[in-house]
Amino acid sequence: MLLRHTTAESIVEREALTINPAKTCQPIGAMYAALGIHKCLPHSHGSQGCCSYHRSMLTRHFKEPVMAATSAFTEGASVFGGQANLVEALGNIFTIYNPDVVAIHTTCLSETIGDDCGQIASKAQESGKIPAGKVVINTSTPSYVGSHITGFSNMVKSMVTSLSESTKPGKDNVVNIIPGFVDPSDMEEIKRLAGELGVKTILFPDTSNVVNTPMTGKFHMYPAGGTTIEDLKATGDSKATLALGPSASGAAAKALDTKCKVPCFDLELPIGLQATDRFIDTLRRVAGVTVPESLNRERGQLLDMMTDMHQYTYGRKVAIAGDPDHLVSLVEFLVSLDMKPIHIVTGTPGKKIAPRFQASLDKVGRPVNLKVPGDLFHLHQWIKQEPVDLILGNTHCKYIARDEKTPLVRVGFPIIDRVGHQYMPTLGYKGAIRLLEKILGAIMDRQDAEAPEESFELVM
Amino acid sequence: MAGLKLLDERRRQVFEKGSEPADFEIACGKPSLSGAVSQRACVFCGSRVVLYPIADALHIVHGPVGCAAYTWDIRGSRSSGPELHRMSFTTDLRETDVIYGGEKKLEAALRQLIARHNPKAAFVYGTCVVGVIGDDVDAVCNKMSKETGIPVIAVHSEGFKGTKKDGYKAACDALWRIVDSGEVTGEEDGLGPDSSRGVRGGRRASSASGRSPSSELGKRPYSINILGEFNIAGEAWILKEYFRKMGVEVVSTFTGDGRIDEIRNARTASLNLVQCSGSITSLAKRMESEYGIPFIRVSFFGIEDVSKALYAVADAFKDNKDIMARTRALVSEELAALLPQLEKYRKDLTGKKAAIYVGGAFKAFSLIVALRHIGMSVVLAGSQTGNKDDYETLKEICDDGAVIVDDTNPVELCKYMLEKKVDLLIGGVKERPLAYKLGVAFCDHNHERKIPLAGFEGMVAFAKEVHASVMSPIWKFAPRMASEVKA
Numbered sequence: 019m020l021l022r023h024t025t026a027e028s029i030v031e032r033e034a035l036t037i038n039p040a041k042t043c044q045p046i047g048a049m050y051a052a053l054g055i056h057k058c059l060p061h062s063h064g065s066q067g068c069c070s071y072h073r074s075m076l077t078r079h080f081k082e083p084v085m086a087a088t089s090a091f092t093e094g095a096s097v098f099g100g101q102a103n104l105v106e107a108l109g110n111i112f113t114i115y116n117p118d119v120v121a122i123h124t125t126c127l128s129e130t131i132g133d134d135c136g137q138i139a140s141k142a143q144e145s146g147k148i149p150a151g152k153v154v155i156n157t158s159t160p161s162y163v164g165s166h167i168t169g170f171s172n173m174v175k176s177m178v179t180s181l182s183e184s185t186k187p188g189k190d191n192v193v194n195i196i197p198g199f200v201d202p203s204d205m206e207e208i209k210r211l212a213g214e215l216g217v218k219t220i221l222f223p224d225t226s227n228v229v230n231t232p233m234t235g236k237f238h239m240y241p242a243g244g245t246t247i248e249d250l251k252a253t254g255d256s257k258a259t260l261a262l263g264p265s266a267s268g269a270a271a272k273a274l275d276t277k278c279k280v281p282c283f284d285l286e287l288p289i290g291l292q293a294t295d296r297f298i299d300t301l302r303r304v305a306g307v308t309v310p311e312s313l314n315r316e317r318g319q320l321l322d323m324m325t326d327m328h329q330y331t332y333g334r335k336v337a338i339a340g341d342p343d344h345l346v347s348l349v350e351f352l353v354s355l356d357m358k359p360i361h362i363v364t365g366t367p368g369k370k371i372a373p374r375f376q377a378s379l380d381k382v383g384r385p386v387n388l389k390v391p392g393d394l395f396h397l398h399q400w401i402k403q404e405p406v407d408l409i410l411g412n413t414h415c416k417y418i419a420r421d422e423k424t425p426l427v428r429v430g431f432p433i434i435d436r437v438g439h440q441y442m443p444t445l446g447y448k449g450a451i452r453l454l455e456k457i458l459g460a461i462m463d464r465q466d467a468e469a470p471e472e473s474f475e476l477v478m
Numbered sequence: 479m480a481g482l483k484l485l486d487e488r489r490r491q492v493f494e495k496g497s498e499p500a501d502f503e504i505a506c507g508k509p510s511l512s513g514a515v516s517q518r519a520c521v522f523c524g525s526r527v528v529l530y531p532i533a534d535a536l537h538i539v540h541g542p543v544g545c546a547a548y549t550w551d552i553r554g555s556r557s558s559g560p561e562l563h564r565m566s567f568t569t570d571l572r573e574t575d576v577i578y579g580g581e582k583k584l585e586a587a588l589r590q591l592i593a594r595h596n597p598k599a600a601f602v603y604g605t606c607v608v609g610v611i612g613d614d615v616d617a618v619c620n621k622m623s624k625e626t627g628i629p630v631i632a633v634h635s636e637g638f639k640g641t642k643k644d645g646y647k648a649a650c651d652a653l654w655r656i657v658d659s660g661e662v663t664g665e666e667d668g669l670g671p672d673s674s675r676g677v678r679g680g681r682r683a684s685s686a687s688g689r690s691p692s693s694e695l696g697k698r699p700y701s702i703n704i705l706g707e708f709n710i711a712g713e714a715w716i717l718k719e720y721f722r723k724m725g726v727e728v729v730s731t732f733t734g735d736g737r738i739d740e741i742r743n744a745r746t747a748s749l750n751l752v753q754c755s756g757s758i759t760s761l762a763k764r765m766e767s768e769y770g771i772p773f774i775r776v777s778f779f780g781i782e783d784v785s786k787a788l789y790a791v792a793d794a795f796k797d798n799k800d801i802m803a804r805t806r807a808l809v810s811e812e813l814a815a816l817l818p819q820l821e822k823y824r825k826d827l828t829g830k831k832a833a834i835y836v837g838g839a840f841k842a843f844s845l846i847v848a849l850r851h852i853g854m855s856v857v858l859a860g861s862q863t864g865n866k867d868d869y870e871t872l873k874e875i876c877d878d879g880a881v882i883v884d885d886t887n888p889v890e891l892c893k894y895m896l897e898k899k900v901d902l903l904i905g906g907v908k909e910r911p912l913a914y915k916l917g918v919a920f921c922d923h924n925h926e927r928k929i930p931l932a933g934f935e936g937m938v939a940f941a942k943e944v945h946a947s948v949m950s951p952i953w954k955f956a957p958r959m960a961s962e963v964k965a
Contacts, residue, residue, distance in 0.1 A: 023561070023562060023565055023595060025594075030590065032587075032590065033583075033586070034569060034582070034583040034584075034586035034587045034590070035567065035568075035569060035570070035583075035586070035587035035590060035591065036543060036546070036567075036568050036569075036570035037565060037566065037567055038550070038565060038566050039543050039546060039547050039550075039566060039568065039570070041543060041547070042543060042544050042547035042548065043542050043543050043544030043547065044544075045544070046544070059515075061513075064606070064637075064638075065520045065521075065522075065606055065637030065638045066509075066510055066516060066518055066519060066520045066637070066641075067519045067520025067521070067522055067523045067545075067637045068520070068544070068637070069516075070516070070517070070518060070519040070520070070523070070908075071519065071523070071544070071545075071548035071549075072548075073908055074548070074907045074908055075548055077907055077908055077910075077911055078907060081911060082911050083888060083908075083911045083912050083915060084908075085515055085888065086515065087513050087514060087515050088510070088512075088513075088514070088515075088516065089512050089513070090509055090510045090511065090512050090513075090514065090516065091606075091637070091638040092509055092638060092640075093638055093639050093640070095638065096606070096609070096610060096636075096638045103512040104512070106511075106512040106513060107512035107513030108513065109513070110511055110512060110513030110514065111513040114889070115515065115889070125606070126541070126542045126544075126571075126576070126605075126606060126607045127606035127607060127610060127637070127638060130576055130606075130607050130610045130611060131610060160542075160573070160576075161542035161543070161544050161607075162542040162571050162572050162573050162575065162576050162607065163572070163573050165543070231915075233914065233915060233917070233956060234915075234957060235915075235916060235917045235956055235957035236915065236916070236957075237888070237892045237912060237915045237916055239888070239889060365543075395565075414550070417564075
């Protein structure tokens with residue numbers, strides 16, 4: 019379909035133009051992070067459309083109701099500032115929706131006109147709009163800087179700067195884990211892995227049981243999940259923080275180190291064998307525990323599947339698009355399977371991103387196209403120049419997959435045309451087994467569909 | 479209405495038919511309350527949904543990336559030809575652009591894209607930031623229009639400048655500039671309006687001979703434009719087939735399966751049909767006052783409304799008796815095929831209760847009548863953008879006890895769905911999971927519908943879809959309606 023609009027020849031550098039973006043804007047990341055606080059209503063300080071779009075997109079991805087309020091800017095607010103709107107909004111929110119927490123994020127509009135949400139929230143506090151015991155936090159998420167990942171990172175960092183407290187000289191035997199912009203199933207998996215290790219953790223934010231709730235016949239404005247305010251405060255007393263994914267989680271971990279002297283460990287997202295190994299190993303060392311047999315067994319099963327099937331992954335060329343933290347670990351996993359990730363695109367800008375791929379790319383044994391920031395049009399052009407066996411990316415990659423008759427394994431955000439990611443993780447050993455199952459399924463389904471009759475195989 | 483606090487400011491936007499005070503007047507058409515979890519969108523959204531289906535135009539969103547990312551191909555408006563509208567183009571403004579202005583970037587982007595894709599026109603959507611930093615989008619558009627020779631049109635759709643309705647207005651202004659840019663003659667490019675293009679699947683061979691050049695208005699006898707038809711799931715193709723059978727020429731559709739040249743020729747039609755009235759009436763009024771093309775409001779949803787619409791067209795062309803005869807034949811043929819099919823659904827659905835929450839109120843009228851046809855009553859109805867007249871009409875056609883809401887929110891919606899014990903919710907993307915969580919069946923009557931619901935066959939499809947969801951065995955496992963809203 020988009021085929022006729024994408025040309026293979028001469029890739030033109032486009033400073034002024036993004037075509038088929040591989041990212042979206044900051045506020046949606048901030049909204050998603052805020053949903054990971056227990057009984058929190060995210061609040062979008064901007065025009066009504068922003069909030070509506072973010073809620074729709076999150077709903078499409080999770081197939082869940084997503085609650086958030088908006089300042090509903092008018093022309094007047096955009097001239098005279100949105101202070102009146104925000105103060106009124108806070109009053110209304112606590113009156114009718116009664117959340118424990120309101121997490122405000124800005125938009126391009128409110129940033130450009132220069133609203134200071136922190137100062138406005140203080141004003142609302144002074145004028146009695148915020149009932150006793152209720153919490154309001156805010157973060158700055160200009161849409162014209164970074165991407166949705168930056169917005170997630172900023173909101174998580176604000177949780178630390180506004181809530182984390184160091185209440186005593188010593189530290190508790192608790193490890194903070196910041197999971198990054200991952201699915202609720204992944205957050206659940208991290209908690210399960212920590213549980214297997216017997217480590218007491220505070221995971222923040224935690225959207226499990228918020229945007230993957232069971233069907234009960236009830237609508238809960240605030241589902242049972244989410245990190246509690248008490249836990250968020252207590253992060254300052256933990257003995258360490260594991261930041262999973264520097265782009266989404268690094269800033270908050272660093273802020274916690276600075277603010278409460280909680281040492282931070284920067285890790286890549288635990289996707290695939292090696293990255294999960296490093297996560298388990300770091301958590302083990304920090305908490306002073308040993309790895310139980312149950313986890314060794316999970317790891318061994320993953321390794322077993324990798325060895326059983328490596329003849330099908332060997333040398334396969336892959337194009338991949340997504341968020342930086344996902345990509346770095348996915349590329350490492352692909353390389354460990356002897357696959358060749360040859361075209362890599364993330365929409366998220368940042369000078370520190372490209373070097374994180376280097377160690378993996380050195381092992382590919384051939385030149386690799388890497389674009390930071392790039393878009394899916396660019397990826398498509400690369401694929402036309404050198405076709406691949408597999409595409410890894412979000413739902414938007416389906417146009418390319420269809421045009422190029424190439425299988426697509428959906429990973430990342432948003433996935434709005436398939437389900438499963440709400441409940442089944444991509445992280446950890448189990449997540450890697452699921453990912454590998456999908457990769458193999460895609461490659462082998464294509465082989466079955468396209469093989470000439472004489473070489474159509476029953477046993478694979 | 480106990481059990482849940484209604485904000486004082488919202489008290490005048492909700493009422494129950496039969497129980498409202500005598501002097502009650504719904505306070506609609508006002509901006510949402512700050513702090514509301516509203517289901518509404520913004521000005522940009524309104525413009526984008528109206529213009530986006532024009533398939534041979536370039537649509538570029540001038541602003542930070544989000545507005546383009548969220549509206550990338552989310553509406554199933556089908557095209558029988560070009561697919562340029564399904565690409566996502568944005569200037570992706572960064573911090574330096576916000577400081578120094580984005581005009582140069584926009585100009586460069588337009589130059590590159592117009593050269594590569596040769597669109598028939600370009601629409602430039604201005605978003606919030608663009609309005610605030612003061613980019614002169616009109617100037618850039620004019621310059622690029624001169625340079626490239628195609629209409630490059632600024633759509634003033636800054637999100638904060640009102641509600642979605644104001645976005646419709648901005649879209650109509652943009653469309654007007656195409657309509658008023660002069661007719662395309664057959665000789666110019668051989669692409670005269672050809673009502674057979676895009677009929678049913680759009681694969682019919684087009685007679686590319688065009689037609690004789692003309693610049694006179696309203697010259698084409700027995701011809702219409704269909705305004706506010708977006709060809710979701712191919713609905714425009716169904717309607718075009720009806721009109722082909724009636725012997726009425728469809729000059730253009732606004733904007734489903736839309737083409738710039740057809741829109742430029744719209745002024746040669748003799749009649750405008752206005753379907754999604756909220757979005758496009760202002761354009762119809764303008765065409766009436768400037769060109770003398772009369773318009774009628776129609777709906778192609780539900781048996782009565784489709785029949786009424788087709789007869790209204792035949793009636794407008796009553797000097798041609800053949801058209802009326804063919805229309806009668808068409809309607810009776812379709813009805814004969816349709817009614818027995820509906821019967822089996824009605825048997826199961828009789829007595830079930832429905833809630834409706836849609837964008838424009840006009841759609842709700844048709845839905846209420848259509849639901850009645852399959853035995854269902856509407857106990858809760860509302861819209862994001864209805865006006866006073868709309869709500870008066872809603873009140874008239876609803877039964878006593880029905881709750882009517884303007885610009886509602888999830889908590890309210892759930893509260894009334896439970897109170898009224900509904901079996902079905904009809905709404906859009908954000909409403910679907912609310913219904914499912916409560917164990918209530920759902921039918922998408924918005925951008926995400928995958929089956930055509932217009933026309934006679936659309937009525938069958940609608941009944942089938944409603945039946946499938948309401949009668950699904952999954953509800954046997956659901957603790958249905960066991961809930962209270964917890965706010």
